[in-house]
Structure formats: structure tokens, C-alpha cells
Amino acid sequence: MPRLIRARDIDAVLAPYPHSEWVGDDWIPGWRTAQDGRRQVNVFHDGPGETDGLEKYRLELQAAGYCVIPDQQLGGGRRRLHITHT
Numbered sequence: 001m002p003r004l005i006r007a008r009d010i011d012a013v014l015a016p017y018p019h020s021e022w023v024g025d026d027w028i029p030g031w032r033t034a035q036d037g038r039r040q041v042n043v044f045h046d047g048p049g050e051t052d053g054l055e056k057y058r059l060e061l062q063a064a065g066y067c068v069i070p071d072q073q074l075g076g077g078r079r080r081l082h083i084t085h086t
Contacts (some may be wrong), residue, residue: 001005003039004038004039005038005039005040005041005066005074005083005084006035006041007034007035007041007086009022009041010033010041010043010083011060013060013061013064014031014033014043014057014061015032016062017030017053017056017057017060018030019031019032019033020032020044020045020046020047022046026047027046027047028046028047029045029046029047029048029049030045030046030047030053030085031044031045031046031053031056031057031085032044032046034068036082039084039085040082040084041082041083041084042083043057043061043069043080043081044058044080044082045057045076045079047068050058050079051079054070054079054080058070058081059080060082061065061077061083063072065085065086066083066084066086067083067084067085067086068081068082069081069082069084070082080084
């Protein structure tokens, strides 16, 4: 059975990378997390370089022992990573 996972734990793993921030009318490129229930966290890359950013985060999170599943929101929406415990 999957275990509880918190966005702050994922934030700690990704801390060496820039965190995204909305400034004015544009994103400062980087990652952000979103809690998706008790057993999943989603990771997004905002700004340019989405594909490369998500790949870097995937490798970092897998090395930290998390199960990482690349996904895309319905209807051709944003790409993201689903993070759970293995």
C-alpha cells in the first residue's frame, strides 16, 4: 500500500534547483510542487525548458528513492511528474 507523502519532502529534494516564481506577467523558470491527496505530489516546471527541467527533477527524485511517473494533464495540458513512495 502506498505511504503518505508530503510536498515539503519533495521540496527538500529539489531545493538545489531554482523554484519558480510569478513576477509581473511572466514566470521565473523553475519547479513547483502541488499536493494531490495523501499519497501523491505533482511536480511542474514553469517557464521555458519544461522538458529538460522535468527530466532533471525525475532523475533527482528517483535517486532519492521516489517512484516518479511522467504525465500530462487531460486535454493536452501541462506536463508534470507524479511522485509517490515506492
